[in-house]
Structures are given as C-alpha cells and as structure tokens.
Amino acid sequence: MVVSMNALLAFAGCEATIEAPDRVEAAPPVAPGKPAPPVATPPAPGTIDTSLPPVAQPAPEVVPGSGVSPAMPGAPPSPPRYVCDTKTWGAPASVRRLTTAEYTNVIRDVFDLTASQKYPGAYGTAGTGFSTEPGINTIGEQGVEQLLYASEELAAALSPKVSTLLSCAGTGALACATTFLDTYGRRAFRRSLTAAEKTALLAIYSAERADGATFAEGVGVMGAALLQMPAFLYVVEAPAAAGVDRLRTGLELATQLALYLWGSVPDDVLLNVAEAGQLTTRAAVLAQAQRMFADPKADRGFTRFVREWAQVTRLTLSSKDASAFPGLSQALVDSINGSFDRFAAAQLRGAATLRTLLRTHQTYADATLAGFLGIAAPASGWAKVDLDPARYTGMMTQPAAMAALSHSSETSYVFRGRVVRTRLLCDVLGSPPPNAATTFAALPKPPNPTAKELSAAVQSQPACAGCHALLDPAGLALEGFDALGKFRQTYASGKAIDTTGTLAGAGAAPLQFTGPPELFEALAGLDKTADCLARQVFRYTAARLESASDNCALQQLRDALAASGNRLDQLFLASTQTDAFLYRRGE
C-alpha cells in the first residue's frame, strides 16, 4: 500500500516537505528476515499512526522576497509516525568515487602505505553536508591526471615493499604477480579480479619484466594501473531491473558496510563471507556489522560521521590568526584535533547515547591540551578527563567544534547557531534577503558590541528577525568559548558574556536556558533531535538526502534509537538493516 502523507516542517522560508512516495508498483518478495512493523498494535500498514499526537503543521505564509516567515511555529515539528508496509523500499544509488578520507584509509589498510596527497579531492558543496555525496566526487580532466601521478607515487612506494607483502617474491615468477592480484588486488577491488582485469594487469607486468625490470618494479608498475581502475576508485553496482528492487549482492553489501563503518574496504573475513554467499540476510549483515564495530577501524568511520555532521572541520594552524592566539602552535592544533577524534570515537563505545554526546563533561586530553584547558595534565599520553560540568557539555563545547565554528580570530554565533538548527535539529533555513548586508551595515550598534548586542540589532529588523530569532540563541549560548574553543567569561572589551536565552521552535514550548548545559540538556531530550540524528545517519549512509520512499527506513532508525534509549551504536547498527541499505531500487 502506498501512503499519501504530507507533513510540513514550517520554518522561516524553509518548507521541508515529506512527499508521497513517487511510485506504485508490485511488491517484490519480502526480504529474508525482514522485521515486522515495530509497533505493538499497529494501525493499518502504510498509514500514519493517529494514536500519536498530530504533528503536521500548516505551512506559514512566507513573505515574498524575504525568505522569512512572519510567524514562528507554534509546536515542535516532530515527524509523523510512519508505519512500514510489507513492501520493499530499496534506495536509488549512484556510482561514486572514494572520498579522500576513504582513499587514505584504503591505501593504508591494503598496502600499508601513506596515501598520495595528489589524489583529487571533492569539488563543490554537498547538499547533505557529508563528503560521501557522489556529486562532489566527480572528476575532471585535471583530476584524472592527478590520479595518474598519485598512482605513480604509490607505485614507487609499493615496489620496495613487495618482498614484505609477498612471501613468493623471491621466485620472481608470474605466478607470484598473480598472487599479488589475488590477495591485494582483491582487497582493493572489494572482489576477486575478473579474468580480463588480470590479463590486462599482468600484461603490463610482463612487458616491464621483458624490458629488464625486477620483479618488484614490475609489480610496482602494474600497481600503478590497478590503482586507477574503476573497480578500485569507484563504488560500482549493477543496476536493478526496471521497477524491481534488488537485494544487493554480498560483495556489494560488504563494500557498503566497510565504507560506512570503517571508511575503508572489507577485510578478508568479510570478503570471504560475501564470496561464499553468506551475506544475503539481514541477520548475516548485522552479525558482520557487530563484528566490525569491535574493530578499532570503526572509530574512523564514526569520527568522520560526527565531524561532518557537526561541521567540525579539522583544525589547521593556518586557519587561525596567530596574533589573536599567542599560544597557538602545531602541537596545540594536533592536540585539539586528537582530543575531538578520541571524544567522537568514544561515543560509539560504552553504550553512549545522544544525551551523552551532547551532555558529557568528559573529554580526552594530553599534556598540551590540558594546559590549554587549565586542568591537570594526565600522567602520560592521553587520558579521559573531567571538565567543569557548569561550563562544558558534550560535542558542541569541545575545543575543536568551537574552533571550527568560528572565524580566524572571532567567534561566530551565526555559524554555531546554524549548526544547532540545521545539523542537530534538521531545520531548513532560507537564504538571507538580498539587502541583508546593507541593512546590517546601516544598523546602529553600540561601541565594541557584544554578540548579543549585534544579534539584538539585527533582530530589530523585521526582515531579519524571522531567521535570526531561530539561528542566534543557540550560537549566543556558546559565546563563552572563543574562536579557539577556550572558555571565557568576558570579551576583550571587558563586557560580560551573557549565555542565557530562549530557543524557539525546537520543543513544544520555547526552551529557556542559562547556558550551554541547560540548552543541550533540553535538546538532548527532544524527539526532534533524535529524529534529526536518525536523518543525518541516513544521509551519511545513503550519501544523499532522503526522499519519500525512505520513510520506512527513517522510521526504523527512529524506532531503533527510541528502543535503545537513544544509543548511538544501536542507531548505526540499525542503519545496516533498512531496505534502503540492503536493496538497490529498480532503475
């Protein structure tokens, strides 16, 4: 059954519409092990569960040209409950090139080499905010040439390692070059090579050998070709027949699991399971996902998600103004980054929840970061440390997050507030009106204005108030952290920092808070925050924005979160169990 539902998230110039599913077709066979609809007494499949509070809101009138709604939403725009029918809802998929992070991981995991910096990165801005989106990972003429040079650089590094990688290297035989392809080529391609691929690559090897190359040189040159082939660079799947969703093959699922959970390629265990035809059920996929979770490589995948979700780009020395931060050094930059990576990875372990993520006052510090934070240094190396719970609260107050969401020397309450609204609450905000800049310039402002005074000046303008009333409060709450993420209580001007505020449009009633701990305590308890997290995990996994046909998958993720008390690890596991993950939609 196909459902018609239309729920509007009503915000400033920014309607996010859940459309009706865009097709009606015969249901394919139910997936093996497909779970029953996750409600105890379900209403008719494919309908909205009306026993839950109605949540759809009428769309507010949008002021033409301003992109701003004159009316604040009166109730939290939580998603309507969607009850899955028995139909399979596979997801569309596009061929995509490995991201820079994935390429780096794969080169290390497969060949124990450091990736070439020449690998062409993304170009453009991802609609999802995640680096996995196919559109930003297309490649141009220059990129293809860079790939050539990157593969040559790796080949030069690979050749001296051949004797380490291949116990048969001493024989110098063609059979040993074939072993290289069967072992390392298979890992890089996420499948065994086809006969044609082997023939083409071994022809290059043989030509070099005939030209006087050593065995290691021959393998190196062959490696340069292997590293440019689509089976390595792209996630390629066979299309599904028109109108029929297809269960992904075991090898396709193995690749998807590995890229998602590890940011890398499958290990031999996963490849073997897949090639043996044992990765064709939900239970088998779940079992592998659980095994992969236990591997430290899962830290990389989760950390990448958290960084991209919260827009915590990696801090670089050059991104900050050294004159504004006299203590800034490469060591401090490394420590701030290292701390955030450890913090993020820890959220995948130990039954951490959404609330832990947003509320914990613990982080990880080495001696350098401890000095920066003004706490006692750990005895050695890195250690979990307690910070002042009245000041620090979870992910958003980590120094790396506060530094990323700032200018080079000044904070940005707009950047910070925008992340809370668009990334933590999934609100969609419109563009500034065309005269925003001139309006702002003409506003009267006090001398040495505080962020709050600037915000008030902006919000005094009706055309600006709609969006900034939503954007600014959460950002202003975080003004107690400077542009490098250090806690402060006053501005350089001597003016006090006021972190109190009210956040509208998030909960049923406006959220009043005295500072970040109260703000994030409230946000952590909202269904809307949990729903948004589920959406973001979906977008990260699917590498695209959700559509109407993903309603069931999204509901499954929401249910998994709720059933586990908002545990992050359970959400990640659940995302491997949806039709959208397991099935490719008919073309």
Added chain:
Amino acid sequence: MNRRRFLLGASGAALALPRLESAFGAVTPPPKRLVVVVHRHGRVAGNGRNGQDNWSPRATTGALPATGDLSQLLAPLGAIRSELVTLDGIDNLVRHTTGNGDGHHSGARTFLTCVRPKADGTGGGPSLDFVAGQRLRASATQRAALVFPASPLGAEWEYDAPGFYGASGTPPALINSNPLSALNEVFGPPVPPVAPPQKTLQDRLVSRRASILDAVADSYEALHNQVSVADRVRLDQHATFIRGLETRFAAPTAPVQPACVRPAESAIPTYGASQISRGRLDGQVCPAQIENLVMSLACDVTRVASLHFELSYDPVYASEFTGPSPFDGSGNHHASIHQTPSLSDPQKGNLTQAFGFHGKMFVRLVNRLAAITETDGSRLLDNTLVLWVSDMGYGSAHNDFNIPVVMAGLRSAFPKGQGRHVVCTNRRSLGDLYAQVLRMLGGTDTTFGATGTVGSVAAGAGLNEGYGFDPTYITSTLPLHLGSIDL
C-alpha cells in the same frame, strides 16, 4: 618521457632550439590565446547609484584619461592604459534564473558559464575558458584550459567552487596553488642534465603511461553496459578524460617556442603550512603563478589560462599595507565589503588600497605577455586576449549588475582600438560579452550559455520566477542576449 620534461632543461634556462622558421621554413603564425583573470566582489565598494562607483574610468564611452589615475580602483592600470579597453553596463543575467538569493553561490556558479547550475549545485556547463580552450588548442593532445590560483590554498575536503568548469560542468584543470608544485604540474619535473645509465622505476612508470592509461580506459569502457544509464555517463566521462590523457602522453614531441623557458625554481618562494592562510603570501605567490601562467602559453602547454584571485574567502592583502593589514585578524575583508554601499564609508580607503593588489598583478601579467616575442616577431600579448571579470557587480550589495570588465591584448580584435572605455548604455549580458570574446578569437558565436529569456530559463528549471525579478529591469521577458558590444 613527458613532452615538457624532454623540452625543458633542469636549470630553468631556455634550451637552445632553432626558431620555427629555420626548422620548418616558413614562419607559422602564432596561435591566438585567451587569459581570464577573475577576482571576487566586483567593484568592491559603492552600489552604482548616485555616483557611488570608484571603478569606472569615465561615465561615457570614449578615450581613457590620458594622464592621472584611471579611477581609484584601477589606479595601477594607468601604466598600461594604451593596451586596455574597460567596460560598463555588463550584467550577469543568468544568476537571476537560479532562484538562489545567495550572492556568492549564485554569482560564482554562473558568471563564467552563463548557464544555471545543476540541481546539486555543481556547474551547469563549461566555463568560457574551457570552451575557448577546446577550440584554440592545436589538437586534442593539448590541455584545453588551465586555472592558476593566485592565492595559496589549504587542503580542506570542501571548498566553494570558484566558477571555472570543464566539460559538462566537471571540475576544471585547477593547477596547484603552490607555485613550485604548479611548475612541476605544468612543465613536469626538471630533467637531470645527464640521462641515468639505467632505467629507474620512475622512468618505467613514465614511459609506461600511455599503455597503463590504455588498460585503465579499457576497464572503464568494459563497465559501459554493466551499469545504469546515469552511472554510465559518469564513468564514460572519466574514460574520455583518460583517453585524452593517453593521447597526450602518446603524442610525438612538438617543436618548442623559442621564448619558452621553464621558470626557475630558485625564484619561487617556499612556504610552510602555517603560512597558507587568507592571502598572507599572495604578494609572493601571485607573481610566481603569473610566470607559470605566461610560460604555459609561451611553451604552448595550453592556449587558455586563467588567474583566479581570492580563492580564500577573507584575504588579508598583506603586501598592500605597511605594518599589519587592517583585514588581518578581526578586520575581515568580506565583512568590510558588506559595509561599504556608500563611498563615504571609512572602510573604502582600505578596500581600495587592497584592491590595488589585483591591479598591480594585472599590470604585471600584461607586461610579461608584452615582453615575450613570438616566432613572427609579434608580442605574445598581441596574440593573447586578456579578459578580467568578477563574480559580482558591486560587492557591497553582492549583486550582479555592472560586472567590472577590463580587456587587454589581441589588439587586432578591437576595430575601434584600445585605450578606450565603453559604456553599454542599453545594457549587455555576460553571455553577450563571452560570445563576442569567442568571435574575437575566431568564432562565429552570437550567444554563449543559456539562451531565451530570464523567465524561460527559470521556468525550465521549475521555478515560478527567478531570483531578484525587478519590474524596472529584470523581468521574466528580458532576453539573456541583448546584442554586440561596441568594441
């Protein structure tokens, strides 16, 4: 072996090669080239109303002032005024078909392509430089167009597209922003003076490039019938690029221009990661990139090259100020621009001073092109059209009216001569300008990019109306092409 490596010595000195006339008898006319220069934020300060403009050299069409500053922003260009044509009245109309109010994104993604961006925000088609480059190049073995960043870039995984696009809106041939790396990208690593007695692995990799690329392209083409239609487009495009690269590496070595000199590595500054920030080193980096750019034309690596200023969002312009730049730290160049709709704004002085960097570098570029003598005795500048445009009209309002345009070089393509300022009183679009540029380079184009009306293009994208419709000028019936420019 790489063609450029073969031709160019390690020392940076020109190789002693015969002039083309002695090698081939008759003198071969030099090819036409195009250089596109781009900076951000247009005329920076002012809003064009009530005389609020400090870019225009004069209010009407006519000769540029013979003495004194051309204008406050163009003051450095006085030294080359006889080589210039400046334009007023050019608008980016396609931006108004995007439905996107953001001045940066909508302007930057349309001002060189004149087509709407794709739905995912990436380029909707090739930019002018690539279109011209495909036509001007000697053969498919030659690079169509190169883009040289004038500022050092960081390495974040995401940055905003600067507006240049290759085939079908794919990323451009963006050369490394480190001039030393750019040198090697464009000309290849220097050739050791004496060939090593035995092949190294690097030699093997280089000599095997064509056959490796052939095998790689085969593997892409083998997927053609195994993937969906949409995936096929992407993979086929990759394969096409590989075939182009393969052809280039397999091509026989061509004779080199006598003026072709590999820029000296010793003249290029080195800098560390901590210095790659917001244009603090632009004063050192940009001249080196200009040298790389000019020599990429002189050596016929490409026939179209672009210089892109301000890939960083908030540049410092450190070279333009004695002592700390007002845009360093909290100065915030971008915010200052937003604050200067009026030329009486106190920020204007600093913005004008900073803008002087673009002018100085433009003069340097033109002078270097003028200093290169081609095979027929003409100046490289005489065969090169230099076009300087921006992603906006007035940066203060982030709008797209009155894009600042400066043209230089290719004197024969200006029937009314140079040293002129032209005011398009009845307005012209960037599409008009670029079509005319292509005609100046030998084409017969009457349009460039999207055609029809603003409304028809917006409607074709499912928009009820475009962005910024204005009953006084930008209406749905306004044509995207309005006619030729009085050059």
